[in-house]
Amino acid sequence: MIRNISVKFIIGFFLIFSLSFLVLNQTVKESIQTSNKKIVTSELIGLKNNSNIYVRQSFLINHFSNNRLYFGQMAEEMANDLNHATGSSVGVYTVDGELLYSSDKSIPHLTNGDLKEAIEGKTAYSITYDRNTASVLFSYPVFIDGTKVGILRFSRDFSLLYEQSGRIKEIIFYIAMAIFAAAFLFSYILSRHITIPLVRLTRASNEVKSGNLEVRIQFRRKDEIGRLADNFNEMIDQISRQMTIIRKDRDHLQALHEQEKRFFDNITHELKTPLTSILGYAEIIRKKGEADRYFFEKGMNHIIEESRRLHGMVLKLLEASRPNIQIMEPERVDAGSILKDVCESMGIRAQRYKKSIRYEIQNELIVYGQGNRLRQLFINLLDNSIKYSTDQAEIFVTAKRADTKIQFVFSNPSDPIETDQIAYLFQPFNLGNNQVSEEGSVGLGLSISKSIVDEHGGNIRMTNENNQTIVTVELEYLNVRKDGKPI
Numbered sequence: 001m002i003r004n005i006s007v008k009f010i011i012g013f014f015l016i017f018s019l020s021f022l023v024l025n026q027t028v029k030e031s032i033q034t035s036n037k038k039i040v041t042s043e044l045i046g047l048k049n050n051s052n053i054y055v056r057q058s059f060l061i062n063h064f065s066n067n068r069l070y071f072g073q074m075a076e077e078m079a080n081d082l083n084h085a086t087g088s089s090v091g092v093y094t095v096d097g098e099l100l101y102s103s104d105k106s107i108p109h110l111t112n113g114d115l116k117e118a119i120e121g122k123t124a125y126s127i128t129y130d131r132n133t134a135s136v137l138f139s140y141p142v143f144i145d146g147t148k149v150g151i152l153r154f155s156r157d158f159s160l161l162y163e164q165s166g167r168i169k170e171i172i173f174y175i176a177m178a179i180f181a182a183a184f185l186f187s188y189i190l191s192r193h194i195t196i197p198l199v200r201l202t203r204a205s206n207e208v209k210s211g212n213l214e215v216r217i218q219f220r221r222k223d224e225i226g227r228l229a230d231n232f233n234e235m236i237d238q239i240s241r242q243m244t245i246i247r248k249d250r251d252h253l254q255a256l257h258e259q260e261k262r263f264f265d266n267i268t269h270e271l272k273t274p275l276t277s278i279l280g281y282a283e284i285i286r287k288k289g290e291a292d293r294y295f296f297e298k299g300m301n302h303i304i305e306e307s308r309r310l311h312g313m314v315l316k317l318l319e320a321s322r323p324n325i326q327i328m329e330p331e332r333v334d335a336g337s338i339l340k341d342v343c344e345s346m347g348i349r350a351q352r353y354k355k356s357i358r359y360e361i362q363n364e365l366i367v368y369g370q371g372n373r374l375r376q377l378f379i380n381l382l383d384n385s386i387k388y389s390t391d392q393a394e395i396f397v398t399a400k401r402a403d404t405k406i407q408f409v410f411s412n413p414s415d416p417i418e419t420d421q422i423a424y425l426f427q428p429f430n431l432g433n434n435q436v437s438e439e440g441s442v443g444l445g446l447s448i449s450k451s452i453v454d455e456h457g458g459n460i461r462m463t464n465e466n467n468q469t470i471v472t473v474e475l476e477y478l479n480v481r482k483d484g485k486p487i
Contacts, residue, residue, distance in 0.1 A: 009191035017180045028172050032165045040158060044125055044138045051082055051152055052142070059144055067149040068095065071142065075100035075150075082152070089155035095119070095141070095148050107137070107155045114139040118151045127158075134162040197225045201232060213240045256427075274306035330456075332478060335374055335406065336365030336399050342378040343397055350386050350395065357382065359397040365406050366478040369456045377452040378408075380445040381471055385412040388469070401477055408473040417464040425462065426450045449473075 058074060059067065071078075075092035079101045082090045089104030097119045117124035118139035125138040139153040197219055207215040213236055217229040281299035290296050343359045350357050367374070385395045389412035398409045417425075426446050446462075453460040458475040 009195065010188060013184055013187045013191070017184050021176055021180050024176055025173060028169060032169060036158075036161060036165055039161060040125070040127070040136055043156070044136070044154075047086055047088065047138065047154060047156070048123065048140055050086065051154075054078070054082060054085070055142055055152075056144065067144045067147055071144075071150040072100050079103040082154075086154065086156075088157075091153040091155070093118075093139075093151040093153060095150055097151065100150070104155065107153060113137065115151070115153060118153070121148065129162075133157070133159040135159070194225070197229070201228070204232065208236060208239075213243065274310050278303050278306050330369045331371070333367055333369050333371045333374060334365065335367045335369075335408070335475065336361045336363060338371060338375050339365075339378050339397070339399055339408065342375060342382060346379065346382045346386070349383070353386055354391065355386055355389060355393050355395060357395045357397065359399075361397070361399040362401060365399055365401065367406060367456065367475045368478045369475070373452050373455065377449050377473070380449045381408075381410045381473070384445050384449075385410050385469075385471075388412075389414050390467075402474075404477055405474045406477050408475075410471045410473075412469055413467055414464070414469040416467060417469065419464075422462050422464065426460070 055071075055078065058078065059070065071092075072094065079090040079092050080103055082088075083103040089102070089107050091102040091104075091107040092100040093115070094100060097115055113126045114124040114137050118141050121141050123140035125136050128135050128137070134157075136156045136158055137153065138156065139151055141148050142150050142152055200217060204215045204217050216233050216236065219226045219229045281303050285296060285299050288295065340359065340361050343357050343361075347357045382395070382397070389395060393413045395410070395412040397411075398407075400407055426449075450460055453473055453475070456475055458473060460471065460473045463470050463472075
């Protein structure tokens with residue numbers, strides 16, 4: 001089975017042209033033969049008419065009554081005269097086909113074919129071909145006053161006519177061959193003009209099917225095939241872009257999966273460690289009671305401290321799982337005052353890490369929101385700054401109005417953070433490059449902070465330049481009148 005389209009084109013064109021050539025050649029041949037027969041018939045009719053006139057005139061001049069007898073007597077004279085007048089060999093026969101006289105020995109004496117038809121009273125002729133010659137034997141009965149007196153038979157050479165016809169056929173044959181050869185060549189070139197690009201497109205599509213998305217096709221043409229190649233290239237570009245997006249999404253999902261796994265490993269560790277410690281101290285205290293007062297106080301303090309830490313982690317987990325639940329209705333809040341209070345209270349925690357907090361906060365930084373949520377926002381951001389700043393770092397906090405916004409900026413020296421990692425830090429359970437660098441850290445602080453900022457219609461962003469991490473929070477400033485109502 002033929003599968004190659006170019007081979008199909010060639011075979012199809014060859015069959016069409018061959019059939020067309022044979023039909024044309026046969027049509028021309030039959031047309032020439034028909035034309036030659038018409039010419040021969042026309043000349044023979046003229047020959048018959050002229051010879052009949054000659055015979056009648058001879059009978060009229062001599063007033064012969066015995067027509068057959070006279071026809072035989074004048075056979076020689078009549079044959080020679082008609083031979084001279086018509087340029088054809090002439091044979092004179094009786095009504096029974098007996099030869100009376102022949103002007104040329106080339107006339108056969110056999111009573112068959114045209115002569116036999118003439119004996120029966122019919123006009124007939126036959127054509128004989130011999131190599132490059134063509135001769136016609138023409139016989140017809142002669143009637144005088146309705147009486148059949150004899151038969152005239154002519155032998156006429158039509159070689160020139162058929163020779164010319166042969167040359168015409170040859171010329172037409174060669175012209176047709178040239179036309180069909182040119183048409184076939186043009187069709188072959190046209191088919192290759194179509195099939196070669198299709199072959200290239202097929203190979204390119206096979207490359208794409210094998211996973212090679214770098215293949216491209218370039219055709220310097222503006223027709224349908226050129227547009228098809230452009231569409232093919234655009235399709236591959238689109239597939240490449242989609243594959244890039246899919247790979248990024250896959251890597252992102254894989255990173256989230258790994259991040260979630262780390263979170264569960266961390267949270268399991270963080271919950272298990274204090275619970276184990278609490279259980280151990282509780283069992284010892286139950287056995288010893290207050291017999292060892294020092295150990296009793298130490299154990300109770302440890303149980304209280306670890307319980308508070310567990311309580312804080314549980315609250316963060318609840319906050320992450322229910323970020324959109326509001327505890328109270330929003331109201332007019334002095335965010336600057338809340339931030340001052342948080343900075344002072346978190347200063348004690350900073351000293352534990354041998355770090356300090358310095359702040360510059362303007363007065364009357366009024367926003368519309370929830371005070372407890374904003375307090376949690378500032379605690380989370382300061383706690384994050386304390387945990388992940390460098391040793392003996394100074395954490396600098398500013399809060400000021402900027403047009404219709406209030407900007408809260410938390411800045412601390414830190415290790416470098418990759419730019420593409422910053423956006424992921426606001427996602428739940430993300431610890432960045434820190435592998436549980438602080439006890440109780442489960443990667444929820446920044447995620448909860450972002451949800452609080454979103455609740456208040458603000459925005460939060462982080463930058464890291466020159467080993468300095470800066471977190472900026474912007475909230476809408478609430479302008480109020482003297483009576484305390486918003487403008």
